[in-house]
Amino acid sequence: xxxxxxxxxxxxxxxxYPLVPRLLAELGPDELAQAGALLARVPAAEVRRHHxxxxxxxxxxxxxxxxxxxxxxxxxxxxxxGLVLDPVVSPFDSYxxxxxxxxxxxxxxxxxxxLCVLDPMIIxxxxxxxxxxxxxxxxxxxxxxxxxxxxxxxxxxxxxxLVLNTLPLPRLLAGxxxxxxxxxxxxxxxxxxxxxxxxxxxxxxxxxxxxxxPILADxxxxxxxxxxxxxxxxxxxxxxxxxxREVGHLARLVAGQTRKCLVLDLDGTVWGGILxxxxxxxVEVADTYRGEAFRAFQKxxxxxxxxxxxxxxxxxxxxxxxxxxxxxxxxxxxRAEDFAGVTANWxxxxxxxxxxxxxxxxxxxxxxFADDSPYERALVRRELPEIAVVDLDDEPASHVxxxxxxxxxxxxxxxxxxxxxxxxxxxxxxxxDFLDTFDSIEDYLRELGVAVRLEAARASxxxxxxxxTLRTNQFNLTTRRLQPPAVQELLDxxxxxVLAIHSADRxxxxxxxxxxxxxxxxxxxxxxxxxxxxxxxxSCRVFSRGIEHACLxxxxxxxxxxxxxxxxxxxxxxxxxxxxxxxxxxxxxxADPADPDAEAPGGAGGTTFRxxxxxxxxxxxHVALTTIFPGEHE
Amino acid sequence: xxNSTEFAGLVRDELGLPLAEEELGSTxxxxxxxxxxxxxxxxxVLERETGARVSLPDVLEAxxxxxxxxxxxxx
Numbered sequence: 001x002x003x004x005x006x007x008x009x010x011x012x013x014x015x016x017y018p019l020v021p022r023l024l025a026e027l028g029p030d031e032l033a034q035a036g037a038l039l040a041r042v043p044a045a046e047v048r049r050h051h052x053x054x055x056x057x058x059x060x061x062x063x064x065x066x067x068x069x070x071x072x073x074x075x076x077x078x079x080x081x082g083l084v085l086d087p088v089v090s091p092f093d094s095y096x097x098x099x100x101x102x103x104x105x106x107x108x109x110x111x112x113x114x115l116c117v118l119d120p121m122i123i124x125x126x127x128x129x130x131x132x133x134x135x136x137x138x139x140x141x142x143x144x145x146x147x148x149x150x151x152x153x154x155x156x157x158x159x160x161x162l163v164l165n166t167l168p169l170p171r172l173l174a175g176x177x178x179x180x181x182x183x184x185x186x187x188x189x190x191x192x193x194x195x196x197x198x199x200x201x202x203x204x205x206x207x208x209x210x211x212x213x214p215i216l217a218d219x220x221x222x223x224x225x226x227x228x229x230x231x232x233x234x235x236x237x238x239x240x241x242x243x244x245r246e247v248g249h250l251a252r253l254v255a256g257q258t259r260k261c262l263v264l265d266l267d268g269t270v271w272g273g274i275l276x277x278x279x280x281x282x283v284e285v286a287d288t289y290r291g292e293a294f295r296a297f298q299k300x301x302x303x304x305x306x307x308x309x310x311x312x313x314x315x316x317x318x319x320x321x322x323x324x325x326x327x328x329x330x331x332x333x334x335r336a337e338d339f340a341g342v343t344a345n346w347x348x349x350x351x352x353x354x355x356x357x358x359x360x361x362x363x364x365x366x367x368x369f370a371d372d373s374p375y376e377r378a379l380v381r382r383e384l385p386e387i388a389v390v391d392l393d394d395e396p397a398s399h400v401x402x403x404x405x406x407x408x409x410x411x412x413x414x415x416x417x418x419x420x421x422x423x424x425x426x427x428x429x430x431x432x433d434f435l436d437t438f439d440s441i442e443d444y445l446r447e448l449g450v451a452v453r454l455e456a457a458r459a460s461x462x463x464x465x466x467x468x469t470l471r472t473n474q475f476n477l478t479t480r481r482l483q484p485p486a487v488q489e490l491l492d493x494x495x496x497x498v499l500a501i502h503s504a505d506r507x508x509x510x511x512x513x514x515x516x517x518x519x520x521x522x523x524x525x526x527x528x529x530x531x532x533x534x535x536x537x538x539s540c541r542v543f544s545r546g547i548e549h550a551c552l553x554x555x556x557x558x559x560x561x562x563x564x565x566x567x568x569x570x571x572x573x574x575x576x577x578x579x580x581x582x583x584x585x586x587x588x589x590x591a592d593p594a595d596p597d598a599e600a601p602g603g604a605g606g607t608t609f610r611x612x613x614x615x616x617x618x619x620x621x622h623v624a625l626t627t628i629f630p631g632e633h634e
Numbered sequence: 635x636x637n638s639t640e641f642a643g644l645v646r647d648e649l650g651l652p653l654a655e656e657e658l659g660s661t662x663x664x665x666x667x668x669x670x671x672x673x674x675x676x677x678x679v680l681e682r683e684t685g686a687r688v689s690l691p692d693v694l695e696a697x698x699x700x701x702x703x704x705x706x707x708x709x
Contacts, residue, residue, distance in 0.1 A: 005647055008647070008650060009646075009647075030682075033675075034647070034648055037648060037649055037650050037675060038647075038650040039650075040650070041650040041651070041667070066671075068669065068671040069671055069674055069675070071671075072675070226690045227674060227690070230690045230691050230694060231674055231690070231694065233674060237678065
């Protein structure tokens with residue numbers, strides 16, 4: 001919001017309009033309302049002057065009440081999609097004239113979308129005092145007939161699209177009847193009118209009828225008494241904002257923009273837990289409390305898939321376990337055959353999204369990406385702002401609502417071709433490479449503000465350190481599991497070096513996310529003093545941000561500064577830690593087949609690597625690293 | 635409670651209306667780009683900022699932003 005305000009104050013909103021969708025993407029309702037007010041001050045023609053190719057959608061607004069409060073939210077909603085609103089607002093209560101007379105200013109404007117905003121006062125205003133159900137029925141029937149005629153006239157007259165909406169049934173009407181039987185009858189006749197209105201779209205291709213009930217059912221108030229009584233603004237601001245969101249998606253269709261592919265993250269999005277850590281039997285896909293929430297989400301994704309939306313996966317995981325769980329897990333609702341593409345590797349997600357779009361022969365602006373990680377979402381928003389990003393979080397019960405909150409995949413009609421589309425795309429799990437290609441996200445990482453503290457661990461951290469050794473499976477070089485007393489023993493051992501890794505970024509403090517366990521061989525052998533890394537661990541939440549690189553560089557410097565002549569490190573392969581197979585060679589270690597400790601009892605076997613401390617790789621510039629080695633003080 | 639400088643800031647940043655503090659006393663007719671719809675949004679913003687209820691009928695009868703400001707600080 002602050003960037004948007006700066007642009008507004010500097011008079012630069014029109015000139016910098018292409019930036020606007022990204023600025024609006026993460027705003028909440030209040031800020032979006034404010035943004036709409038600012039953007040509504042910028043004439044469409046001025047944006048067009050700076051950006052001749054930006055799509056302008058002409059929207060005529062007519063109806064019964066005071067409608068100008070709709071302009072700001074509508075401006076914001078169109079701007080979210082990179083569209084510019086060119087609004088034409090009719091005078092108060094002129095919809096009947098506007099839509100009846102083929103020569104009206106409304107028809108003459110030639111709008112792409114004509115919004116006829118209907119509210120319950122079109123009926124309530126005409127009720128006699130006192131009124132009976134028969135009075136109400138007569139008025140309701142008249143209005144349905146009137147609107148049917150207007151829809152017919154529009155269909156015959158305009159090349160645009162007429163948008164009607166159902167009328168909320170307000171308590172201020174139903175509550176006026178004191179007996180239950182009459183109230184029920186009122187509800188029934190009101191719904192008959194709604195049914196008739198909704199039916200207007202059936203055989204009139206130019207007409208769309210928005211059903212407001214689902215919006216109201218989710219808790220949006222239909223009515224603001226003061227605005228209604230004093231300003232004749234009969235639909236409350238929250239409902240206008242939701243209505244504007246719907247119209248935004250219609251405007252996308254007018255501008256020929258459609259989203260065709262839903263790209264899903266896996267861990268925390270499609271199932272609970274982390275496949276690489278918890279294994280296929282440990283992740284929650286179905287029958288637990290949280291599993292049910294994830295299953296509901298999988299069902300809805302499949303439902304979208306059945307209507308022509310391509311589904312794809314971009315996940316930070318090893319490819320083989322992903323291939324296996326999607327092919328074999330009996331509890332999964334979403335299976336391999338539901339996906340047009342599955343990418344599981346450790347490359348930055350925006351690169352994988354580009355690749356996904358390329359393989360499916362789609363533009364990136366056709367993609368919608370859903371992920372529970374704020375890190376990944378912000379990366380994708382930054383690198384590929386044209387991709388729509390769905391903000392999932394750590395509450396899977398809300399995943400479905402969040403996915404459907406925006407009508408990203410709305411179309412005017414689902415065709416047979418749409419339904420057949422997903423079956424035309426079937427692909428194997430794409431292979432990928434290692435985690436450390438952050439060259440392409442260096443700018444993002446700089447903005448992310450990664451701060452790492454590598455410090456001598458304290459006794460109070462023994463519990464957490466033990467937990468890391470017990471639970472971490474992927475970034476775990478030797479998988480030596482340590483119970484808390486074993487960690488405590490290391491902390492008490494003067495020859496042992498126990499370093500805790502803390503990290504934080506602009507999304508918050510990640511806490512104690514990793515550890516390096518090392519040991520000094522005090523003996524001055526023929527090769528000089530040795531620092532031996534017994535294990536190196538990092539939580540999978542913070543992979544691929546240069547944290548391991550920065551810590552390893554700091555450790556090597558520390559080893560050299562304190563008299564070591566070489567550093568040894570072991571990689572002991574397991575089914576889950578393939579991600580760190582090349583960690584040591586990557587940072588200047590060479591394999592040391594002669595290491596006597598490699599097969600020692602208590603060791604995990606594997607390959608030992610040696611660093612001679614002559615050339616220590618520089619730490620990545622984007623990581624702000626603080627180190628406190630034993631004997632140093634804060 | 636907000637002062638008149640903050641009030642003018644709200645008008646600029648929440649309504650998007652370019653306005654110097656000295657122009658608060660101008661009647662709405664004298665304000666370029668003024669639209670009565672701004673009063674509805676201004677009411678919402680003022681009530682959010684001050685935490686107090688402002689009378690909408692009185693706001694609708696105001697002839698200048700200075701009068702709206704007076705209503706908001708009296709509330």
